Amino acid sequence: MSTIAKSAAIPTVKEPLLNRIAFPEFLRRGNLQLWLGVVIVGFIVLCAICAPLLTRYSPTDQDMTAVLLEPGSAGHVLGTDNLGRDVLSRLLYGARTDLSVTLIAAIIPFVAGSLIGALCGYFGKWFDVIVMRLADIVTAFPFYVLVIALVFAIGNGTKSIYIAISAVSWVAYARIVRGEAMVVRRKEFIDACVSSGLPTWMIILRHVLPNTLSQSVVYVMSDIVMNVNVIVTLSFFGLGIVPPTPDWGQMMSDGQQFILSGSSWLTLIPGLTVVLFSLGLSFLGDGLSNIIKARS
Amino acid sequence: MSDPILQINDLCVSLRQHGRKINVLDHVTLDVPAGGAEGLVGESGSGKSMTLRSVIGLLPKNAQVDSGEIIFDGDNLLADPRKLRSIRGTGISMIFQEPAVALNPIMRVGEQITDGLQEHFGLDSRQARNQAIELMGQVGIVDPEHRVDAYPFELSGGMRQRVMIASAIACKPKLILCDEPTTALDVTVQEQVIDLLTSLRREMGIALLYVTHDMAVVANICETVTVLYSGQVMERGSVHDVFAHPDHPYTAALLHSTPLIDGPAKRLEPIPGTAPLLSERPDGCPFAPRCSYATSACTGIVHPVRIGHSRFISCTHPLDKEA
Numbered sequence A: 001m002s003t004i005a006k007s008a009a010i011p012t013v014k015e016p017l018l019n020r021i022a023f024p025e026f027l028r029r030g031n032l033q034l035w036l037g038v039v040i041v042g043f044i045v046l047c048a049i050c051a052p053l054l055t056r057y058s059p060t061d062q063d064m065t066a067v068l069l070e071p072g073s074a075g076h077v078l079g080t081d082n083l084g085r086d087v088l089s090r091l092l093y094g095a096r097t098d099l100s101v102t103l104i105a106a107i108i109p110f111v112a113g114s115l116i117g118a119l120c121g122y123f124g125k126w127f128d129v130i131v132m133r134l135a136d137i138v139t140a141f142p143f144y145v146l147v148i149a150l151v152f153a154i155g156n157g158t159k160s161i162y163i164a165i166s167a168v169s170w171v172a173y174a175r176i177v178r179g180e181a182m183v184v185r186r187k188e189f190i191d192a193c194v195s196s197g198l199p200t201w202m203i204i205l206r207h208v209l210p211n212t213l214s215q216s217v218v219y220v221m222s223d224i225v226m227n228v229n230v231i232v233t234l235s236f237f238g239l240g241i242v243p244p245t246p247d248w249g250q251m252m253s254d255g256q257q258f259i260l261s262g263s264s265w266l267t268l269i270p271g272l273t274v275v276l277f278s279l280g281l282s283f284l285g286d287g288l289s290n291i292i293k294a295r296s
Numbered sequence B: 001m002s003d004p005i006l007q008i009n010d011l012c013v014s015l016r017q018h019g020r021k022i023n024v025l026d027h028v029t030l031d032v033p034a035g036g037a038e039g040l041v042g043e044s045g046s047g048k049s050m051t052l053r054s055v056i057g058l059l060p061k062n063a064q065v066d067s068g069e070i071i072f073d074g075d076n077l078l079a080d081p082r083k084l085r086s087i088r089g090t091g092i093s094m095i096f097q098e099p100a101v102a103l104n105p106i107m108r109v110g111e112q113i114t115d116g117l118q119e120h121f122g123l124d125s126r127q128a129r130n131q132a133i134e135l136m137g138q139v140g141i142v143d144p145e146h147r148v149d150a151y152p153f154e155l156s157g158g159m160r161q162r163v164m165i166a167s168a169i170a171c172k173p174k175l176i177l178c179d180e181p182t183t184a185l186d187v188t189v190q191e192q193v194i195d196l197l198t199s200l201r202r203e204m205g206i207a208l209l210y211v212t213h214d215m216a217v218v219a220n221i222c223e224t225v226t227v228l229y230s231g232q233v234m235e236r237g238s239v240h241d242v243f244a245h246p247d248h249p250y251t252a253a254l255l256h257s258t259p260l261i262d263g264p265a266k267r268l269e270p271i272p273g274t275a276p277l278l279s280e281r282p283d284g285c286p287f288a289p290r291c292s293y294a295t296s297a298c299t300g301i302v303h304p305v306r307i308g309h310s311r312f313i314s315c316t317h318p319l320d321k322e323a
Helices: A002-009 A023-029 A032-049 A087-123 A125-140 A143-154 A158-185 A188-195 A200-211 A213-236 A248-258 A265-295 B048-056 B081-087 B109-121 B125-138 B157-169 B187-204 B215-221 B239-244 B249-256
Strands: B004-017 B020-033 B037-041 B063-072 B092-095 B175-179 B207-212 B224-229 B232-238 B305-308 B311-313
Touching (some): A032 A087, A087 A265, A158 A200, B020 B037, B020 B048, B157 B187, B207 B215, B215 B239, B224 B239, B232 B239
Antiparallel strands (some): B232 B311, B305 B311
16 A cells, blocks of 8 residues: 555656757756767867868878978977878868768668668568568678678779668668558558548658658667768778878878887877767767657 | 439458458448438448448458449449549548547648648648648637647547548548547547538538447438448448338347437347357358347348338348238
């Protein structure tokens, strides 16, 4: 009796989700991960956007009179590399390259995979069977092996990065959305849509897809982290982004030959930046998925 | 009586389950007069919803129409799937039992109401929004200017059903299929929705094919009624005739088992036994095993017989003749 009375007396009142603009909610809920993610990623994105304001050197200009300057040298906060290029400039402009390539390489498979998944889940039958077997084939190969092989086959350049990553990562989105779409298709509101004469493509785009996306939106965030690493790895190996376009992976691989001669910052600085950025994105993704989970 | 807007003739539908073929609709025949209201009553599993769904082509994937025709406004919908697609929404629309699941949970109700309108008449979003507000007012939603932007979960059950009705009448169809639209609502809301449907029918001349197991609702809304049992039509006729003088023992038993609030107080008589599984339906009259009038003649195949103006019955022992 007393335990019942006690639990009834202290109702666990959860703060209702008052508004759709989530910004003030983070603060009240103390979603620390999300905040850390926003701060870190926001800082890096802001630096990338404001790159020309933060440095007066071009990332590609060589200065043979100032080679391998250490960080903190006059005029070069993060030093210079073996060709006398300002490391800070290369880092900032490299962020521009890596960030935009990452983003595009995440959006293409997200859109394509979700669409394919929705079609599979909605239509089922032979279309579903063929696409899902294709997905099995793609998953059967290790991710990096397939991406590297594809970039190698297509040739260097950002375009081949987009193609390679899209060709591999659509599978995850297709699987996630397919499962959800199979559930949504059986809901009565889809019958209601059919009976009001909406064409099938419109039912899929306007009614099925939006009801299936929350999971794959969460997945996009972790996929972006993956993409950063893939792109940096590819350019580290000299695949993908073509020099002299500044990029973090290339900075690392250029710098590694000078580690033993004491110029380890050439590798460390871009390396730590990649770690920081990945960390920020992971926090952001976890924070976002917390919110989406809380809503559904 | 005016020409029928919808005629269902000898409709046979079967389900395929575990490799077996089960007849769920067996020569169902009924018609709905233009602007009229036809009730379709029967127990759970008698094929009411299946009949509605075959009209608008929403049968489950393992179901198949074996024979018969469904004639809407002169066109056989079963013979011409393209015709069927073109009349969905504009010719026939449908209202579902559970407004909670028959609305898209993440779309504003205004958009859902006018989805069909935009598709069929190419309204832009501003016109559509105004139309939605007008329609919501028409179905008795208070403060439609604000509710138009609400999501379904922000509305009560009755409101949601009104939204469903608004979207069903948006394209001014000639016939609305109602799949127990008031069953999930509480009684006061039920009454409001029934009044709304009746007034819409009068104002807009929309015919209703109304599926329910609630005899009182049929008496309230419909002019004619078809009684289904185990996928077969037991009796058809005007509501007044059928309810006041049921000829089929099943109809009579059904009425005896229903309490009447303004009728004389008497014991309810349950129908003995349970409805047969569709897979184990006896030959001949499906009601025979539970019927107190049944004789050996009932095991033969029974066809509906016309026993009066638009009055049909499929029984070898109609009650009036026995009496």
